[in-house]
Amino acid sequence: MIIDHDGHMHTYLSFCSHEEQFIPINILKKASQIGIKIVNFTDHVWERGMPGTSDPYKVDQDINHIMQIKKQIPKDTYGVKVLISCETDYLGDGHIGLSKESASMFDFVLAPTNHSLTNYYKDKGITKTKDIAKNLLQRFREVITFDVANGIAHPFLPLGYFDRGDEILNTMEASELRECFYMAKEKNISIELNTDTFATNWNRHTDKFTNDSYMRIYHIAKECNSLFHFASDAHSLADMDLLAKMQPFVDELKIEQNDIHPIFQIQKTV
Numbered sequence: 001m002i003i004d005h006d007g008h009m010h011t012y013l014s015f016c017s018h019e020e021q022f023i024p025i026n027i028l029k030k031a032s033q034i035g036i037k038i039v040n041f042t043d044h045v046w047e048r049g050m051p052g053t054s055d056p057y058k059v060d061q062d063i064n065h066i067m068q069i070k071k072q073i074p075k076d077t078y079g080v081k082v083l084i085s086c087e088t089d090y091l092g093d094g095h096i097g098l099s100k101e102s103a104s105m106f107d108f109v110l111a112p113t114n115h116s117l118t119n120y121y122k123d124k125g126i127t128k129t130k131d132i133a134k135n136l137l138q139r140f141r142e143v144i145t146f147d148v149a150n151g152i153a154h155p156f157l158p159l160g161y162f163d164r165g166d167e168i169l170n171t172m173e174a175s176e177l178r179e180c181f182y183m184a185k186e187k188n189i190s191i192e193l194n195t196d197t198f199a200t201n202w203n204r205h206t207d208k209f210t211n212d213s214y215m216r217i218y219h220i221a222k223e224c225n226s227l228f229h230f231a232s233d234a235h236s237l238a239d240m241d242l243l244a245k246m247q248p249f250v251d252e253l254k255i256e257q258n259d260i261h262p263i264f265q266i267q268k269t270v
């Protein structure tokens with residue numbers, strides 16, 4: 001299928017976006033120009049009061065902050081369907097950035113498991129490749145148990161460890177990956193095909209993290225009949241173009257409409 005939705009999109013409300021013009025009206029206009037029919041706005045959120053961090057960078061991006069987007073959605077969305085969602089965070093050790101009650105305020109909740117890995121591994125003395133792989137698998141399973149996530153953002157991306165990306169991902173056994181994907185499928189949690197996970201989209205500054213190791217994982221996810229969604233994870237208008245660069249991988253994986261999470265299926269939303 002042709003990539004026709006963007007399931008993971010930031011705006012200028014996310015502190016990590018530095019482009020003032022990266023706002024819904026411009027995003028929706030561009031989406032309509034590049035053939036995107038559904039845009040899922042997923043700014044970073046950490047619900048005030050959720051334990052695990054007091055870092056202002058996280059806690060100031062609270063629900064009130066990101067819900068400002070509601071006032072920014074133009075009346076004319078250029079024919080693009082809009083979803084108001086979020087990307088929360090999972091810090092490990094049970095610390096999730098959104099409660100189950102608050103999750104219901106959003107159309108779709110993305111949960112990543114891999115922001116700030118470096119500090120966590122430093123604190124815990126985790127250095128070995130096999131232990132990092134084990135922890136990434138564990139985080140995936142844990143984040144599913146909170147019943148907060150509708151989709152897993154950039155699954156298993158070893159942020160901070162790209163110089164051994166292939167090694168880490170290839171250390172994960174197919175059986176362990178299948179266990180994760182079956183757990184997600186049981187709760188209708190979607191696996192994200194994120195532009196970040198393809199080395200050809202991003203300069204990783206290393207030749208030790210290639211597309212092949214990620215394609216192995218996505219092929220296993222496909223064999224498990226996982227639900228998927230596509231994600232630019234854009235932080236600027238220019239980033240939105242990365243989505244089309246993922247098309248050859250989507251073709252190779254033979255992803256079809258039926259493999260897509262229902263909220264992003266065009267025929268089910270019109």
Ligand SMILES: [Zn+2]
Nearest residue numbers: 087112153154
């Ligand atoms: Zn993320």
Ligand SMILES: [Zn+2]
Nearest residue numbers: 008010087233
């Ligand atoms: Zn993101």
